[in-house]
Amino acid sequence: xxxxxxxxxCLRVLKEGGLILYPTDTVWGIGCDATNxxxxxxxxxxxxxxxxxxxxxxxxxVRDLMQYIAHPHPDLANILxxxxxxxxxxxxxxxxxxxxxxxxxxxxxxxIVQDEFCRHLIKRLRKPLVSTSANLSGQPTPATFAAIDPxxxxxxxxVVQYRQNDTTVKPPSRIIRLHDNGSLDVIRE
Numbered sequence: 001x002x003x004x005x006x007x008x009x010c011l012r013v014l015k016e017g018g019l020i021l022y023p024t025d026t027v028w029g030i031g032c033d034a035t036n037x038x039x040x041x042x043x044x045x046x047x048x049x050x051x052x053x054x055x056x057x058x059x060x061x062v063r064d065l066m067q068y069i070a071h072p073h074p075d076l077a078n079i080l081x082x083x084x085x086x087x088x089x090x091x092x093x094x095x096x097x098x099x100x101x102x103x104x105x106x107x108x109x110x111x112i113v114q115d116e117f118c119r120h121l122i123k124r125l126r127k128p129l130v131s132t133s134a135n136l137s138g139q140p141t142p143a144t145f146a147a148i149d150p151x152x153x154x155x156x157x158x159v160v161q162y163r164q165n166d167t168t169v170k171p172p173s174r175i176i177r178l179h180d181n182g183s184l185d186v187i188r189e
Contacts, residue, residue: 003117003162007124010158014125018157019043021134021148023166024058025086025115026173027141028148029131030156031058037098043130044100046155049137054103056088056173057110058129060122065110068096068128073182080112086173087111090187092180101130111173117162133172143169 010020017039020031030046032039034057044051059065062077070093073079080089094101094108102108111131113119122129133141134148142148145164153159175188 003120003160006117006160006162007121010121010160011124013158014039014127014129016157017042019046019155020158020160021153021156022117022121022160023115023145023163024118024131025111025113026170027143028134028145030134030152031132032130033125034097034101034128034130037100040098040100040130043132046152047132047135047137049132051100052104053137054090054107054109055101056131057097057101057108058113058118058122058131059110060113060119062112064128065091065112068108068110069093070095071180073178073180075182076178079178079182079184083174086114088173088175090175090177097128107177109175117160141172 013020014033017036019042022029022031030043032043062080065072069091088109088111090107090109092107094106134152135141136149144167177185
């Protein structure tokens with residue numbers, strides 16, 4: 001796999017509590033171990049982001065959700081399978097994540113990734129990964145690696161080489177809130 005040379009250094013940095021800059025199934029993201037409170041704090045600091053704003057958490061498989069949300073909907077796998085593009089879902093009752101990765105109301109935003117690089121990285125880390133757009137708070141989300149602010153590139157511990165030259169513009173994920181009764185509210189189309 002052409003990204004294998006990036007996986008090992010990413011794992012080392014993530015396990016040491018550092019930050020990575022990496023491509024996702026949507027936009028380039030700043031990532032860290034979502035169970036490490038100090039690393040999550042470093043993400044907020046680097047982005048100059050208000051800590052009351054939520055972060056997105058990436059997981060590799062639907063079954064992994066059971067470890068991180070208290071009351072999964074019984075038909076969750078089928079609901080998620082019905083999405084036609086990358087979709088971040090807000091769930092109530094977050095569990096097992098860094099306190100500062102959870103919204104004040106106890107909810108968490110999680111996306112099951114389809115991107116091969118992200119899936120391999122998360123599976124090998126065996127932990128959820130923070131993914132927040134690679135921009136300073138208040139700035140536009142960069143459409144490509146080249147558009148990422150140098151302060152972000154210099155502020156992480158490892159920059160993934162894989163897909164840096166990809167100029168395909170991918171939109172941020174759709175964001176929905178899943179209610180206990182299975183109904184959905186679209187937050188961002």
